[in-house]
Amino acid sequence: MAKGAKNVLQTWWTNVSKPNFRETSEDGPGLPLSNYTTTERQTPPRGRLPDKRAPSSHLTLHQFLYIAGSHGIxxxxxxxxxxxxxxYAMYTTTDDPIRLWQFPNTLAGDTAVTVIVQCLMTWMIEMIIVNRDLRKxxxxxxxxxxxxxxTQRLSRWARWFMLLDQSKQQRKRRGSAKRKALYVLAQVVRALLVAFVSFCILFGPSVGILTAVGSKVGAGGDWVYASRWAPEVFKLVLGGVLAVMTTPFFAMFWMVKCGWNGGIHEAVMINGNEYK
Structure with missing residues (x-):
């Protein structure tokens, strides 16, 4: 009798002290299921965040500081x-004159290249950083x-831009090298679209500012600049303004997309698994 009671107590203690974890839990990966039923869920331990957080019903202070602070300022x-x-490294080490339009040192061309390259790099960096933060x-x-x-044309374009329908299809299949390559290509296309819009907004004012601070050589000639400090300050302002325009938008892109996907982050979309 005593031996049987001891075995029952040992079995009970084992079930309580070692809860059953199941990676396919509907509430989140690694959350313990109830020891008595398969439908009840235990409250996650204090201080531990699940892989999938519930989307917010309003803009929280933490979200605002995250977007405007680290991804803005x-x-x-x-x-x-x-x-x-x-x-500074480019224009102070060259003997060629620095002009607005003419090569090899053209500030107008530098403006276009800066917008394209920075948008591409920022998009990829934000995709990694924001989805890592969402995952953790x-x-x-x-x-x-x-x-x-x-139903509407503009809404369908927005769904295409946000990769909504593609993401829902990817969740049903495991990832492959081809699918990941196509996914990266899709990101490049969207980054280039943002770069095009940014170029249309910034290029005109940039040329206007450069003509104001440059020195025009001859009638119908080009504008020229000293190696210090006009080109450096111009690139500083251009890079900063472009970052403020695009980086918070990119961060919100992934946060909103994750919310529309029910809190599932983009690393899951790439691999095609329900959880990573």
Whole structure:
């Protein structure tokens, strides 16, 4: 009798102290299932964040600081500093004159290249950083923006841009090298679209500012610049303004997309698994 009671107590203690974990839990990966039923879920331990956080019903203070702070002001400082350093290294070590339009040192051409390259790099970096934070639970997905429908033309374009329908299909299949390559290509296309819009907004004012600070040589000639400090300051301002325009938008892109996907981050979309 005593031996039987002891075995029952040992079995009970084993079940309580070692809860059953199942990776396909509907609430989140690795969350313990109830020891008594397969439908009840235990509350996750304090201090531990699940892989999938519920999208927010409003813009929280943490989300605002995340978007405007580290991905806004922080991006301005980093991008502006990098562009300043690159311009200093480029224009102070050349013997060719620095002009507005004419090669080899053309500030107008530098403006176009900066917009394209920075948009591409920022998109890829934000895709990695923001989805890592979403995966770790460091930031909550945005859930208060309504998902566009597939009935109107503008809404269908928005769904295409946000990769919504493609993401839902990928969740049903495992990833492959071809699918991942196509996914990266899709990101490049969207980054180039943002670069095109940014170029249309920034190129005109940039040329206007450069004509104001440059020195025109001869009638109908080009504008020329000293190697210090006009090109460097111009690139600093251009890189900073472009970062403020695009980086918060890119961060919100992934946060909103994660919210529309029910809190599932983009690393899952790439691999085609329900959880990573």
């Amino acid at each position: 922080g991006a301005l400082i980093i991008s502006g500093g990098i562009n300043f350093a690159l311009a 639970g460091n930031i909550q997905p945005i859930g208060f923006i309504s998902e566009p429908s597939s």
